[in-house]
Amino acid sequence: MDSPADAIRISGLVKRYGAVTAVENLSLRVRPGTMFGFLGPNGSGKSTTIGCITGLLDPTAGQVEILGQPFDSENAAIKRRIGVMPESLGLFDPLYAHEFLAFVARMFGLDETTTRKRVTELLDALELTDTSKTLADYSTGMRKRVAFAASVIHTPEVLFLDEPFESIDPAGVALMKQWLRRFTEQGRTVFMTSHVLETVERLCEEVAIITRPGKLVWQGDVTVLASDGAIRFDGREFRALEPLFLHLTGERYKDLSWL
Amino acid sequence: MNLELIGNLVRLRYKLLWAKTRTRNGKIALFFSGYLLLVMVLFLLSLGGFSAGVTFVRSGKGTLVAAAVLTGIGLQGLLSTVVLGFGISTIFADTELRRYPIKARERRLVRHLIGILDPFWFLFLALELGLAFGLYLFGAGSFWMGLIAVILFFIANYLAARLLALLVDRLVARKGGSIVLLASVISLGFLPSLLQPVLHKNSPVVVAAAHIFHYTPPYVAAVAMTHFDLSAVSGIAVLLAWLLALAAALVAIERRPPKIRAAQATSVSWNSPFDRLGALFPERYAPLVAHWLRFYFRNNRFRTIYPLALPLAAFLLFFFGKQAGPHSTFPASLSAFLILGCIGTAQFAVNQFGYVSGGFRRFLLLPTDPAAAFRAGSFTFMMLSAVLIPVAALLWCLFAPAPFDARALVMLVGASVFSLFFFHALGLWTSLLAPRRGNYATAFGNDLSFAANVVVIAGMLIMLFAPRLLAKPWPAAVSPAFWWTTPSAAALAAAFYFVSLRTTTTVFRVRREQLLAIVEGRS
Numbered sequence: 001m002d003s004p005a006d007a008i009r010i011s012g013l014v015k016r017y018g019a020v021t022a023v024e025n026l027s028l029r030v031r032p033g034t035m036f037g038f039l040g041p042n043g044s045g046k047s048t049t050i051g052c053i054t055g056l057l058d059p060t061a062g063q064v065e066i067l068g069q070p071f072d073s074e075n076a077a078i079k080r081r082i083g084v085m086p087e088s089l090g091l092f093d094p095l096y097a098h099e100f101l102a103f104v105a106r107m108f109g110l111d112e113t114t115t116r117k118r119v120t121e122l123l124d125a126l127e128l129t130d131t132s133k134t135l136a137d138y139s140t141g142m143r144k145r146v147a148f149a150a151s152v153i154h155t156p157e158v159l160f161l162d163e164p165f166e167s168i169d170p171a172g173v174a175l176m177k178q179w180l181r182r183f184t185e186q187g188r189t190v191f192m193t194s195h196v197l198e199t200v201e202r203l204c205e206e207v208a209i210i211t212r213p214g215k216l217v218w219q220g221d222v223t224v225l226a227s228d229g230a231i232r233f234d235g236r237e238f239r240a241l242e243p244l245f246l247h248l249t250g251e252r253y254k255d256l257s258w259l
Numbered sequence: 260m261n262l263e264l265i266g267n268l269v270r271l272r273y274k275l276l277w278a279k280t281r282t283r284n285g286k287i288a289l290f291f292s293g294y295l296l297l298v299m300v301l302f303l304l305s306l307g308g309f310s311a312g313v314t315f316v317r318s319g320k321g322t323l324v325a326a327a328v329l330t331g332i333g334l335q336g337l338l339s340t341v342v343l344g345f346g347i348s349t350i351f352a353d354t355e356l357r358r359y360p361i362k363a364r365e366r367r368l369v370r371h372l373i374g375i376l377d378p379f380w381f382l383f384l385a386l387e388l389g390l391a392f393g394l395y396l397f398g399a400g401s402f403w404m405g406l407i408a409v410i411l412f413f414i415a416n417y418l419a420a421r422l423l424a425l426l427v428d429r430l431v432a433r434k435g436g437s438i439v440l441l442a443s444v445i446s447l448g449f450l451p452s453l454l455q456p457v458l459h460k461n462s463p464v465v466v467a468a469a470h471i472f473h474y475t476p477p478y479v480a481a482v483a484m485t486h487f488d489l490s491a492v493s494g495i496a497v498l499l500a501w502l503l504a505l506a507a508a509l510v511a512i513e514r515r516p517p518k519i520r521a522a523q524a525t526s527v528s529w530n531s532p533f534d535r536l537g538a539l540f541p542e543r544y545a546p547l548v549a550h551w552l553r554f555y556f557r558n559n560r561f562r563t564i565y566p567l568a569l570p571l572a573a574f575l576l577f578f579f580g581k582q583a584g585p586h587s588t589f590p591a592s593l594s595a596f597l598i599l600g601c602i603g604t605a606q607f608a609v610n611q612f613g614y615v616s617g618g619f620r621r622f623l624l625l626p627t628d629p630a631a632a633f634r635a636g637s638f639t640f641m642m643l644s645a646v647l648i649p650v651a652a653l654l655w656c657l658f659a660p661a662p663f664d665a666r667a668l669v670m671l672v673g674a675s676v677f678s679l680f681f682f683h684a685l686g687l688w689t690s691l692l693a694p695r696r697g698n699y700a701t702a703f704g705n706d707l708s709f710a711a712n713v714v715v716i717a718g719m720l721i722m723l724f725a726p727r728l729l730a731k732p733w734p735a736a737v738s739p740a741f742w743w744t745t746p747s748a749a750a751l752a753a754a755f756y757f758v759s760l761r762t763t764t765t766v767f768r769v770r771r772e773q774l775l776a777i778v779e780g781r782s
Contacts, residue, residue: 106546108625108626116529
């Protein structure tokens, strides 16, 4: 029996801005139903990669397949099946939260009744019921919740989240984690970036680590860490994601004598 | 006073300006604006000084001529600053400067130093210096007194412009402020024409008004520039008093925090008029058109400019019609209808994504052709400008000074439709090729790129003067006898619009990453 197609397959992805290479020959596969962590230091090309595989940016070279089909920025059919929470959120500041979510829902083809029901439920669940404020007046955390709601309102099959938990309070993070777990239990896929390695360690099943400029240095199963196991690499054992990350990316703690 | 840090912050403004030249578009803009600025400064300096001197020698009314010239320059400074936003730097708001270790007084000084050192104000300074130099050259005034008067008048003009801009900003930020401003602008526009017959009959009122004029900054500056005796000193003293009063008023208003509209809980509305209007379009555009309508109708700048379109066209018709005489109002009507086709949305149509900021990213993630949002935006502006045309046509039929002629109406409506299609087609191109990130929150100011400014300003000037210029050598061409010309031009403009729409869709795909970088402020 054929195994189901990969939720995401990236082959030889390259993204250049003039002479600057942001992503270099990146290839990776993400199985359906996986909570996938995509890690890397600042400026390593995580957001650029997400941009290229969600239709925001056009890759310079390489192929992207989503849900078994070739994907590019013009592929509206696939876009309808994915949800994206971009790093800069992509909100329209003068709108109220319900207006923004209703706009996104309508664009994703939801009918009026479903739109109203889902918007109301999402706003209620994410505690965004203050109708006196436009998105411009929301706090960073609240704006992030709205962007998260917009990414899931059409129940996508693959969800791309760029730094989803940053600036959100613990209760919000707990709720989102709970939703994401249920999301993958249903066979859907989550592809997320985060700098909070403890969260990734606990939440994700598989992790890819890239270094500048967008080079994959490691991809593997991290579920062993949750059961007090260890990841073996380069003849060493890593019992947490942080030392492995620092080892792979060459990031070192640096001291400043005056600080 | 931390003069070193103040100097560093002023220099930083110019470093940021210079940093813009790192891009290709920035280099082109710098070349053109630098070149134009240089030519204009030289031209204004020589022309201003020389002509003022000559006029003085010939008329023997130096003070009055100088006062009239300074009044003109001062009003230009005020209008350009308040209406077009030239010269007001928003690079450093007070809140942004708070991160530096400087006191409130120093922050204010930094902001106003940056403001007054804007190249735009140099033009006015050049013109005023030219005037003083011209007067000195023809022996009409003292060089040093003239120089002092020019510097004081220049600073007073800047302070008055800032004060007025601040008052307008505060007014528009209040509930109903846009309506008050609109009524004020219309009243001011019609005031001279309404006052003229009254003043004509009441000469004592004119004398009293002239007496008050003798204490205004342009007049006292002119007195200082054209006298050698004590009256020059008294002119400087009055000018100094004006300067202090304006500075005190500006500081007092800046110290008062703006009244922010109290947040009010609104009931969640699912079917707004925006959605109903959007529903007039095909299904794939309906939510996008509704979105653009919602987005722009919440914008203070749009809410100020769009309702002014009809009154402005009426004013132009009234003003130019009166100038041209009762038998040649048709060219004025043609100008008014041409302008009506685009003036309400011009500033936004030429820089469609300028105020969207991070929201632009969302358009690219939606499951639709990414250019659909672009096309929907253009349809929205077209619709908003188009609805004004039948209203204007109806008003023209009711109040036209000439007997009704159906051919005239066809020609006028054709002119509006022509400018509607032609200008919005140009808007498609400038939105893609010369976009600029704007500030959604401000009601006034010039957020357009150099190319978009050229399209808007040159377009308006052509529409304003072309019919009148054409009427002189060829009156029949601007009369109802040639009624078929504008509908034909409108058909060609419509073709240009739809070809542009198709072509720019391809251009959008190619340039969308650059657009993203520009509207998000990364380029």
